[in-house]
Amino acid sequence: MKPKKxxxxxxxxxxxxxxxxxxxxxxxxxxxxxxxxxxxxQPLSFAGLSNxxxxxxxxxxxxxxxHTLLWVxxxxxxxxxxxxLLAFILAKKFRGWKVFRTVCMLPNVISTAALAMILLxxxxxxxxxxxxxxxxxTGSKFEWNWYFNSSTALPAVTLGWLLYPGMITILMLAAIxxxxxxxxxxxxxxxxxxxxxxLRVILPMVRNTLGTSVIVAxxxxxxxxxxxxxxxxxxxGNATLNLPLYIYKTAFTENNYxxxxxxxxxxxxxxxxxxxxxxxxxxxxxxxx
Amino acid sequence: MKKFGWKGxxxxxxxxxxxxxxxxxxxxxxxxxxxxxxxxxxxxxxxxFALPTSYAFDGYVRALDMSPIFHFFGNSVWISVINTIxxxxxxxxxxxxxxxxxxxxxxxxxxxxxxxxxxxxxxLLMPIYLLMAQIGLLDTKASLILVxxxxxxxxxxxxxxxxxxxxxxxxxxxxxxxxxxxxxIFFIVVLPMARSGLATAATLHFLTSWNEFMFALVLTKSExxxxxxxxxxxxxxxxxxxxxxxxxxxxxxxxxxxxxxILLQEQVTSSLVAGSVKG
Numbered sequence: 001m002k003p004k005k006x007x008x009x010x011x012x013x014x015x016x017x018x019x020x021x022x023x024x025x026x027x028x029x030x031x032x033x034x035x036x037x038x039x040x041x042q043p044l045s046f047a048g049l050s051n052x053x054x055x056x057x058x059x060x061x062x063x064x065x066x067h068t069l070l071w072v073x074x075x076x077x078x079x080x081x082x083x084x085l086l087a088f089i090l091a092k093k094f095r096g097w098k099v100f101r102t103v104c105m106l107p108n109v110i111s112t113a114a115l116a117m118i119l120l121x122x123x124x125x126x127x128x129x130x131x132x133x134x135x136x137x138t139g140s141k142f143e144w145n146w147y148f149n150s151s152t153a154l155p156a157v158t159l160g161w162l163l164y165p166g167m168i169t170i171l172m173l174a175a176i177x178x179x180x181x182x183x184x185x186x187x188x189x190x191x192x193x194x195x196x197x198x199l200r201v202i203l204p205m206v207r208n209t210l211g212t213s214v215i216v217a218x219x220x221x222x223x224x225x226x227x228x229x230x231x232x233x234x235x236x237g238n239a240t241l242n243l244p245l246y247i248y249k250t251a252f253t254e255n256n257y258x259x260x261x262x263x264x265x266x267x268x269x270x271x272x273x274x275x276x277x278x279x280x281x282x283x284x285x286x287x288x289x
Numbered sequence: 290m291k292k293f294g295w296k297g298x299x300x301x302x303x304x305x306x307x308x309x310x311x312x313x314x315x316x317x318x319x320x321x322x323x324x325x326x327x328x329x330x331x332x333x334x335x336x337x338f339a340l341p342t343s344y345a346f347d348g349y350v351r352a353l354d355m356s357p358i359f360h361f362f363g364n365s366v367w368i369s370v371i372n373t374i375x376x377x378x379x380x381x382x383x384x385x386x387x388x389x390x391x392x393x394x395x396x397x398x399x400x401x402x403x404x405x406x407x408x409x410x411x412x413l414l415m416p417i418y419l420l421m422a423q424i425g426l427l428d429t430k431a432s433l434i435l436v437x438x439x440x441x442x443x444x445x446x447x448x449x450x451x452x453x454x455x456x457x458x459x460x461x462x463x464x465x466x467x468x469x470x471x472x473x474i475f476f477i478v479v480l481p482m483a484r485s486g487l488a489t490a491a492t493l494h495f496l497t498s499w500n501e502f503m504f505a506l507v508l509t510k511s512e513x514x515x516x517x518x519x520x521x522x523x524x525x526x527x528x529x530x531x532x533x534x535x536x537x538x539x540x541x542x543x544x545x546x547x548x549x550x551i552l553l554q555e556q557v558t559s560s561l562v563a564g565s566v567k568g
Contacts, residue, residue: 132337
């Protein structure tokens with residue numbers, strides 16, 4: 001069966017157009033204009049590397065990149081550990097395990113915006129859940145504005161994603177339960193304890209999925225926007241600022257398009273670097289079985 | 290074959306504690322929000338834990354008064370459904386050609402499409418805004434449908450290409466011998482056989498667009514086109530002194546997602562797994 005060239009083109013064309021319009025043209029625009037001077041009310045001019053030089057000295061960029069790296073590392077370790085631990089427990093498929101799988105996914109299936117609004121109330125000063133809990137435990141009225149104090153804003157925002165590893169759990173659970181049972185049976189007959197089986201047999205076999213989980217968790221931090229935007233909006237000062245939020249603010253409140261686009265280029269490079277590093281770390285392409 | 294000992298009991302206890310902690314952390318806030326939606330403003334501010342004194346739906350009535358949540362819900366349904374249909378169809382056509390035929394530039398083309406996987410969409414926020422302004426689509430549902438249709442394009446492409454590759458060629462060849470044209474073969478013969486792949490791609494795509502916030506924030510302004518996630522952005526100012534209504538509004542905006550997830554969780558779970566592994 002050899003189709004005509006026009007048929008092939010007709011099948012590919014809508015997808016190509018969509019890709020051009022939403023990915024390629026914007027991407028080229030971002031890359032090119034990052035070398036320009038382009039803001040509202042000023043003539044367009046060539047700026048060389050000045051946007052990048054400015055970004056290098058901008059303390060907000062440093063804060064944003066620093067927070068992103070911190071969050072990437074925290075997600076790749078603590079978040080993935082919590083999710084994997086839950087997956088190992090649920091993989092035993094005790095009675096009612098599905099209930100827990102549903103439960104841990106609930107914060108992930110509602111929109112992040114909704115989760116942000118819920119957490120905003122949980123951490124609220126008056127009548128918030130966290131302050132209420134502390135008041136109840138200590139017996140005296142406790143009032144603290146978690147999201148608006150520079151000492152607690154960063155940890156409070158971080159908890160909003162760190163403690164909800166449902167996505168990692170379902171990924172790891174799918175991988176663990178797909179290991180052939182006779183392999184585990186063989187280990188059991190050889191006298192391995194269940195801890196040994198988990199650590200020495202299952203964990204190495206699901207290494208690829210673990211790597212995928214780490215990438216999923218880490219790259220989610222490059223996209224994080226609404227949870228920060230709706231709770232602290234990057235503040236106080238720049239205590240919880242990250243690159244997407246700074247890109248948004250620079251483009252839409254300061255109308256400095258070229259500078260915003262230079263930071264977009266930095267964000268893309270940062271992402272590529274992180275994915276490459278994780279791939280190297282987990283030797284993802286090789287398979288053991 | 291299970292041996293019981295102190296060690297096993299201790300491990301079981303630790304696991305129990307971890308499961309309890311997970312449940313409290315994940316479900317606690319929801320239950321608290323729902324309970325609070327029945328309390329009066331004063332009760333909410335006085336104590337975070339006290340139960341409401343009455344279970345009236347006043348808060349819900351006031352919330353719907355101030356924020357037409359059902360309208361936003363309708364917008365979200367419309368935008369998500371339409372863009373999912375468009376996206377899955379458009380990507381399926383391309384994925385089919387990439388899975389079946391050899392032609393010049395195929396490798397480069399696949400590589401180019403998958404490279405978009407590495408681009409965080411927030412990096413493209415500003416140029417996409419400008420493009421939409423240029424074609425005059427700002428503040429319309431069409432702009433969101435267009436942008437959302439492109440989100441997750443590489444993931445859908447990989448999922449669908451995989452499911453087309455698993456369909457035996459002979460059936461299409463038989464259909465071609467019977468005189469069916471390529472369009473007919475694709476829509477009548479191939480697509481129905483790729484049902485599970487289509488369902489996976491559609492589920493993932495729907496979830497992404499249903500929850501999307503950033504582009505909705507940048508590309509739309511007026512209430513008539515507002516989606517449900519974006520509506521939450523206005524809750525803080527709309528309900529600044531009426532916590533009961535705010536909790537009611539939050540409850541109404543998350544309940545549909547939770548109910549649908551509980552009903553379709555096998556499909557959603559397997560789609561999410563497939564999407565992450567492929568992507």
